[in-house]
Amino acid sequence: MEKITSREILHQIREEAAKKISDSRCRILICAGTGCLAGGSGEIYRRMSELAEENPDIDVEFGPEIAHGSGPLEVKKSGCHGFCEMGPLMRIEPAGILYTKVKPEDCNEIFHRTIEKGDVIRHLLFKQDGIEYKKQEEIPFYKKQTRNVLKNCGHIDAEHIEEYISTGGYEALEKVLFEMTPQEVVEEISASNLRGRGGGGFPTGYKWSQVARQEEKTRYVVCNGDEGDPGAFMDRSIMEGDPHKMIEGMMIGAYAVGAREGYIYVRAEYPLAISRLKRAISQAEESGLLGDHILGTDFSFRLHINRGAGAFVCGEGSALTASIEGKRGMPRVKPPRTVEQGLFGKPTVLNNVETFANVPMIINKGAEWFRSIGPEKSPGTKAFALTGSVRHTGLIEVPMGTTLREVIYDIGGGIKGDGAFKAVQIGGPSGGCLVSKDLDVSLDFDSLKKMGAMIGSGGLVVMDDHTCMVEVARFFMNFTQNESCGKCVPCREGTKRMLEILERIVAGNGKLEDLDLLEELANMITETALCGLGKSAALPVMSTLKVFHDEYVEHVVEKKCASHTCTALRKFIISPERCKGCSKCARNCPVGAISGKIKEPFTIDTEKCIKCGACASACAFGAIHIEG
Incomplete structure (x- = not known):
């Protein structure tokens, strides 16, 4: 690809890349996200590529109503489509067909029946309540979503920069470099009321403005891609499936605050995300979109990747920056805050992957467009990892303000098997439980805070009436206690004591006074812990103790577990x-x-x-x- 040294060259490459895609006779997009690769999609990609090479002049037929180009037949690796439980997934364009649970042995039939003859293979289609769905957009799981951040995931080749550019990629960067001042960028992000998608919901524009006004001129932009919550994989899917969107957001942030260097902190357990990010950074550097004098301007920016060792506490800002510096990842007392003295003691913008991925869209479409989605104080969309006792699990994206009922029943298809809805754990191990009476609560930062819960990074674990809530509390407390860095006594010792009490209860050795002690310890830890992990560590226990108090009493008084989960009882x-x-x-x-x-x-x-x-x-x- 030609070196992009001006906006004119960028326009030319965008037009050429878009034309190449539109001229294609057929694009076979095979999900190459972590989940589908584990299910064998790598072998499916290999076989479909061989078939395409063996039949380069094959006639493609999808019927008279579907037009296609006369260019080459393309087999592409895409990112995660989101419908993980139905993987491996294959999307066939321009027909828009989505095949589910594809096996390597299906490849020959798909190639010669669907691509060559236009036949739809019914046993590979998704079915729900007796209805077959040919097109991805018609499936209820997708139909009820608003995929903005995840729009490209599953629809473009995740490993080639031209594919991202063809969708309008780096158009927002071009706009800010040639049409906006750094202050105007900060004002636009502030006007959008974009709030951090990593869990805290802190206003992004305000954070950027705090860094921009610091006297110290050496500044950094850091992306938190650590994502330590059990069952959460929103950030991973963006890094694997659309890495340039996040990179472009970081570059815009760097321009806005005057930073010349950025760091992406990714957990080492995400090897595919790291590989895709390295490739994306390398391609951006080779094309001239990263490095010195980007697009012929005075703006220069370089990106580095740091691999985390899997410590949950490194999701906290000061612990994360300490880890990048080569120190043990432990939080520090504040102030000073990260915006004042962050990475290497310099002012630092720290946002998570999903937050940065929203930025290019806001610049391109405007703050007013962004605020038109969702509630006024929590605008935009949010990605959630929907797991647990729900019929259809996977990665979803919905407008803020969507209710739990809509997510669980309209998108997730309701509770699977013979169970009935009991609760949902939202916000990961630092979140809280919501129950049936909360099904119509708005999923936004402020509404959930009033309920004693939090969005967190976006984990949603649905539980049915076969679930023991005492064991759920014990599980999350065990995770949090193991992940405590040990720096402050309330978290180090308090979570240990709470875990010991919960283990006594599920073992049938609990006493009624243990319940009072749990509540006392929970309040103490929440009020006195040093960092966000400690302050929220007791939330799962506090929320289950409040809502399912009778279940705790049953365990300690009657020595019974109604769900038969606790082996000792x-x-x-x-x-x-x-x-x-x-x-x-x-x-x-x-x-x-x-x-x-x-x-x-x-x-x-x-x-x-x-x-x-x-x-x-x-x-x-x-x-x-x-x-x-």
Whole structure:
């Protein structure tokens, strides 16, 4: 690609790249996100590429209503489409067909039936409630979304800069360099009321303005791509599927505050994201969009990648910058704040991946457009990782203000199996639980804060009535306690004590006074911990203790777990009416807790029983069940 040294050359390359795509006879976009690659999409890409090479002159037929160009047949690696549970996914353009759960052995049929003859392979289509969906945009999972940040993910080749440029990429950078002053950029972002998508919801424009007004002229722009929440993969998907959008946002931020260097902090467990970012930075440097005198202007900017070691606490600003500097990732007392003394003691803009990815759209379409989406105080869209006991899981993007009911039932398809909705954990291990009465709450920063919860980075774990909320609290407290950096006593010792109490409760050794102690410890940690991780560490316990207090009481008083999740509180019994006296349960018991005579009902010695469930699994007559 020609070196881009002016806006005229950028326009020319954009036109050529867009024309190449429109002239293509067919584009086969194979999801090459982490999830689909784990499912075998790499082999699917290889086979489809071989078929395309073996049949370069193949006639493409999608019917008279679908026009296509006369150019080459292209097989591309795209980023994550979002519908992860249905992967590997394959999108065929210009027909817009989406095939789900594709296997390598399906490739030959797809190539010769769909691409050559225009036939739709029905068993590869997504089906819901008896309806087949041929096009991706018609599927309820996608139809109810507003994909702005994720718009390109799954639709462009994630590994080639020309594809991003063809969609209008780097148009916003061009605009700010030639048509706006740094102050005007800050004002536009401030007017949009873009709030940080990393969890805190801090106004982005205000943060940028604080850095821009510092007397110190050496400044940095840092992107937080650490994303440590269990089950969260929003930032990862952007870095893998549309890395240039985030890079362009960082460059605009650097221009606005006068920074010449930037750092992307990515967790080491994201090797594909790191690989795609390295490729994107390299291509941007080779094309002249990164480096010195970008687009022939006085603006110069360079990007570096730092790999984190997987410490959850490094999602906190001062811990993250300390880690980049080569120190142990631990938060420090504030002030001074990161905007005053951040990376290497210099003023630093620190935003997460999704926040930066919003910036180019705001510059191109304007602050008023952005504010027209969602509520006034929390405008724009938000990406969520929808997981748990919901029919359709994956990565979604909806306008702020969308309700939980719409997300779970309209997009997620409702609760899977025979379960009923019980709760949703929102905001990861530092978030809180919402229940049935909260289904119509608006998903925005302020509404959730009033509920004692938070959006966080965007994790949504849906739970059904087979879930034990005490065990959920214990799980998240175990995660948080393990991730505590240990710098401050409230977090280091307080979370440990809370975890010990929760472990006693699920083991059947809890007491009523433990519940009061949990609440006391939770309040102490929240009020006195040093950083955001510590201050929010007790949220899952506090919210479940408040909403599911009866469940805690049941565990400590009745020594029962209604969902039968807590192993220590299970009590296996044999129904005399169903037992045939075959002795299979006794033969499978590892501790000899079952006795009886052949052809007569057997019994379980509850004192010896270790509650492993081997007897219930072995019984062919359904005679063994958990009491309660």
